Amino acid sequence: MPKKETPGPSVKDPELYEKLRDEGNSKQKSARIANAAAATSRSSVGRKGGRSGDYEDWTKQHLLERAREIGISGRSTMTKSQLIHALRDS
Structure with a gap:
């Protein structure tokens, strides 16, 4: 059985790093997630983002612009509720 590599001093949570590597994640991704989890609570790492x-x-008007970006046809004759429905279904 191959010997496991040590993650190095830059990894803040080696246990989580090893678990992520065992799951098949890259070294960079594993280190990034392990360090983010060590800097905050583990449960909040997955909740980041807008x-x-x-x-x-x-x-x-904003709905029409978004529908145009996506390429929804017939958008100019749609009501606001129809636009919302079309955007959610796309």
């Missing part, structure tokens, strides 16, 4: 507002809060 949150998009609800389509109901968007103006019809």
Whole structure:
């Protein structure tokens, strides 16, 4: 059985690093996740990131622009609720 490599001094949570490597993650990804988990709580690492507002809060003009970006056809004749429905289904 091959000997496991030590993650090095830059990895803050070697136990989590090894677990992630065993799952097949790359060295860089494992180190990044292990260090993020050590800097904060482990449960908050997966919750990072932005949150998009609800389509109901968007103006019809913004919905039309988003529908144009995605390429929804017939958008110019749709009502606001129809646009929301079409955006959610795309």
